[in-house]
Amino acid sequence: MNDDELLAAVREAMTAMDPVPAEVVDRAHRALTWDVELAALLEEVESLATAGVRSATTVQDRTFESGDIELEVSISSGRIEGLVDPPSAMLSLVVPGREACSLDVDDSGRFAVEVDGLAAAIVVRSETGTTYRTPLLDLLPAI
Numbered sequence: 001m002n003d004d005e006l007l008a009a010v011r012e013a014m015t016a017m018d019p020v021p022a023e024v025v026d027r028a029h030r031a032l033t034w035d036v037e038l039a040a041l042l043e044e045v046e047s048l049a050t051a052g053v054r055s056a057t058t059v060q061d062r063t064f065e066s067g068d069i070e071l072e073v074s075i076s077s078g079r080i081e082g083l084v085d086p087p088s089a090m091l092s093l094v095v096p097g098r099e100a101c102s103l104d105v106d107d108s109g110r111f112a113v114e115v116d117g118l119a120a121a122i123v124v125r126s127e128t129g130t131t132y133r134t135p136l137l138d139l140l141p142a143i
């Protein structure tokens with residue numbers, strides 16, 4: 001008798017001595033059916049989430065902190081949007097090979113700027129005198 005035959009004999013004996021209740025078998029089948037239906041629903045939702053998308057533009061989200069300054073930026077296709085705390089901080093955009101330009105920051109600390117270049121850095125100056133310069137931010141879309 002090989003292993004498969006032995007397991008079949010044990011299974012047959014256990015089924016005769018202590019059968020699985022029909023209700024348990026029914027619940028197991030319903031659970032498996034539910035899992036298949038859930039997987040199909042999740043697949044449909046995922047396809048709907050990307051419906052109408054015209055490009056595969058990626059967004060880079062970065063957070064920087066230094067002293068009393070916190071800077072959050074999102075970079076997408078040559079556009080930088082962000083939030084600075086404290087909102088009273090002064091921001092400048094530095095693009096290599098060009099003169100720095102100041103950025104407008106609203107009362108809540110939000111700012112946005114279109115950038116024509118490969119990379120840029122942001123310089124933040126708080127009212128307390130703290131100055132922070134980000135590393136160069138890559139403005140090219142990921143391939």
